[in-house]
Amino acid sequence: MNRRRFLKKSVAATTVIMGSGLMLSSCKKNLRSELMGIDRLSDKSDQMDHDVYKILYYASLAPSGHNSQPWFVKIISKTQWIVGADADRRLSQVDGSNREAMLSLGAFIENLVQAANAFGYAVETKVIAKDRFAADVVKINLLKSKVLEIPLQRILTRRTVKSHFQSKELRLSDVNDFFQSVDGHLFYFPTGTDHAKLMDKEAVDNYIIQSNNINAMEELAFWIRFKDDDAKKFRDGLTVDGMEITGLAGWYVRNFMDNKDVMTQSFSDKGIEKTKEQVKEGAGWLVITSDGNTVKDLIETGRRFQRMALTAREKMIGIHPMTQALEEKQGQKNITENHEASMIPQFMLRVGYLDKYPDPVSLRRPVEWFVRS
Ligand SMILES: Cc1cc2nc3c(=O)[nH]c(=O)nc-3n(C[C@H](O)[C@H](O)[C@H](O)COP(=O)(O)O)c2cc1C
Numbered sequence: 001m002n003r004r005r006f007l008k009k010s011v012a013a014t015t016v017i018m019g020s021g022l023m024l025s026s027c028k029k030n031l032r033s034e035l036m037g038i039d040r041l042s043d044k045s046d047q048m049d050h051d052v053y054k055i056l057y058y059a060s061l062a063p064s065g066h067n068s069q070p071w072f073v074k075i076i077s078k079t080q081w082i083v084g085a086d087a088d089r090r091l092s093q094v095d096g097s098n099r100e101a102m103l104s105l106g107a108f109i110e111n112l113v114q115a116a117n118a119f120g121y122a123v124e125t126k127v128i129a130k131d132r133f134a135a136d137v138v139k140i141n142l143l144k145s146k147v148l149e150i151p152l153q154r155i156l157t158r159r160t161v162k163s164h165f166q167s168k169e170l171r172l173s174d175v176n177d178f179f180q181s182v183d184g185h186l187f188y189f190p191t192g193t194d195h196a197k198l199m200d201k202e203a204v205d206n207y208i209i210q211s212n213n214i215n216a217m218e219e220l221a222f223w224i225r226f227k228d229d230d231a232k233k234f235r236d237g238l239t240v241d242g243m244e245i246t247g248l249a250g251w252y253v254r255n256f257m258d259n260k261d262v263m264t265q266s267f268s269d270k271g272i273e274k275t276k277e278q279v280k281e282g283a284g285w286l287v288i289t290s291d292g293n294t295v296k297d298l299i300e301t302g303r304r305f306q307r308m309a310l311t312a313r314e315k316m317i318g319i320h321p322m323t324q325a326l327e328e329k330q331g332q333k334n335i336t337e338n339h340e341a342s343m344i345p346q347f348m349l350r351v352g353y354l355d356k357y358p359d360p361v362s363l364r365r366p367v368e369w370f371v372r373s
Contacts, residue, residue, distance in 0.1 A: 031231055031239065032361050038156060049078055051119050056367045058115035058155050062306060064104035065091055065323065066223040067362050069236050071108050072370050079121075079142040082128075083109060084135045086370075093219040094210065094327045098132035102295055103346060105137055106302015107309075111155050114310075116142055118150040127296045138299060154310040159360035161318030162244045165282035165352025167191060174315055181311045182288055182304040187339070190284040198338055199287075199325070199348065200279040206324040206331035207275045211268035221262035226253055231363055241361035278320070282352030286319075287339075290346045301346045316357050320350040 038057065056073060064070055070089040074082040085101050095101060113123045122145035129137040169190045170178075179186050189196040210216045224238050225231040231239045240254050261267055288308070290301040312319050325331030325348055335345055 029228075030241070030359060030361055031228060032363055033359070035232065035235070036364060051121075052078060053367055055112055055115045055119060055121075056371065058152060059108045059112035060364045060367065060370070061155050061158070061360075062104065062107035062111050063158075063160060063309065063321070064107070065095060065100040066220065067237050067242065068101075068104075068223060069365055069370070070101040070104050072372055074136070074372050081140040081142075082136045083112070083138045083140060085129075085133075085137055087133075087135065091219060091223075093213070093215045094323075099293075099298060099346075100323065100327075102132055102137070102298035103302035103305065106299040106304075107306035108302075109138055109140075109299060110303040110306035112140065113303075114150050114155065115152060117145075117148040118152050120147040121145055127299055129295045132295055132298070134295075137295065151314075154313045157357070157360060158309055158313040159358065159362065160242075160320060161354060161358060162278060162320045163281065164354060164356075165318055165350070166354070167281065168283060168353060170283045170317070170351065170353075174317065177311055177315070178286065178308050181307040185289045185291075185301070185304060186308075187287040187289070187343075188284065189287070191282060193284070195338065196284045199285045199335070202325040202331050202334055203279050203322045203348070203350075204272070204275050206328045207322075208272055209328050209330065210324050211271060214263070217263055217268070221259045224259055224262055225363075226257050226259065228254065235363045235365045235369070237363075239362065275322075278322075278350065282318075282320075282350050284351065286347075286349040286351050287345050288347040288349070290344050293344065298346070305347050312351070313357065316354050318352055318354045318357070322348050322350055 038054070052075065059073075060069065060071075062071075068089045068091055070085050072084045072086045074084065076082065083105060085098065085105060090098065090101060109125060113125065116123045121142040124141040124143070126139045126141075127137065128134075128139050170188060175186075175188050178188075189199060220238075223236070224243075225234060225236075226240060231237070240250050245253050286308075288301060288305055290297045309319050325335055326345060335348070336343070339345065
């Protein structure tokens with residue numbers, strides 16, 4: 001660390017101790033509510049058909065690895081679209097096979113279908129991609145139909161939650177509802193069971209493996225938006241709020257860290273500590289499986305995951321995907337070998353009841369940014 005940087009950081013550390021009033025006010029800001037909102041969509045109706053815009057807005061609230069938002073949409077006509085995978089948004093280091101990109105596209109399509117149904121369209125979807133690297137992935141056809149009563153509020157208020165999970169086990173009725181929402185492709189391992197312990201260990205071990213992989217860390221650094229100005233400029237990636245770096249630490253990171261700091265040992269160490277804390281909380285692990293590994297299987301699995309996440313939102317249950325074990329060879333092997341031979345795990349999710357479901361904070365690109373005509 002050079003002298004200027006050292007001084008900057010020392011001043012920051014002193015200010016952390018002294019300036020709590022300022023910090024608390026800077027922690028309260030929610031960029032998502034400042035920049036995005038369904039109520040602002042009416043201004044857009046002159047540029048694009050209002051229904052098209054709204055449906056795609058809801059679709060874009062889908063979760064994605066590193067919040068990379070790997071989608072684009074080609075509008076062929078008002079009712080015919082193609083949802084594709086943007087090659088510039090690939091996570092080639094941690095998701096070399098584009099598995100997670102396809103799962104994220106599946107979540108996008110689930111939101112799209114639910115929003116379209118709520119606005120009075122039936123939706124036909126057809127997977128057209130020959131493989132996971134094809135640009136055009138799913139063809140969408142909208143047909144005017146009756147309005148279905150679908151609670152879109154769930155899409156607006158769902159988010160990834162990583163902390164403050166209660167430790168009590170999931171109720172059987174909730175597990176059953178989850179089971180139904182993923183068409184039976186689910187395992188639940190309550191906290192303290194041998195299997196949950198194995199998953200705790202794999203989550204931490206593989207997080208450590210990835211922290212030591214310079215390429216994976218460079219990729220992570222690329223998607224991190226420590227500064228509000230960057231977050232506003234790109235409207236994607238992982239913000240300080242999204243990573244749940246809160247309070248004084250959040251204020252410090254926002255004001256005094258930059259993307260190069262992601263490559264430091266201290267950043268890795270904090271991440272490892274946090275991961276160890278996280279696996280101690282909650283009701284255990286959910287694993288969503290798939291029938292196969294084709295694009296169709298992955299899109300379907302992403303849709304199931306999103307259906308379950310929306311059900312969880314209604315039930316005040318937090319869901320935290322912890323994916324490193326499925327991204328690393330060692331983790332894949334250990335997780336798969338400790339399940340039934342035929343099982344294909346696609347999501348490893350830590351879950352838990354929440355006293356209060358926090359507001360969403362992660363940003364999304366505006367619809368115009370991902371629509372191609
Ligand atoms: C396929 C996939 C993998 C993910 N893996 C992780 C993960 O390993 N760790 C994590 O904290 N969040 C993970 N997430 C959550 C994303 O970071 C999150 O969806 C994104 O930042 C947007 O935030 P939101 O879900 O609150 O809208 C994953 C999400 C998806 C869809």
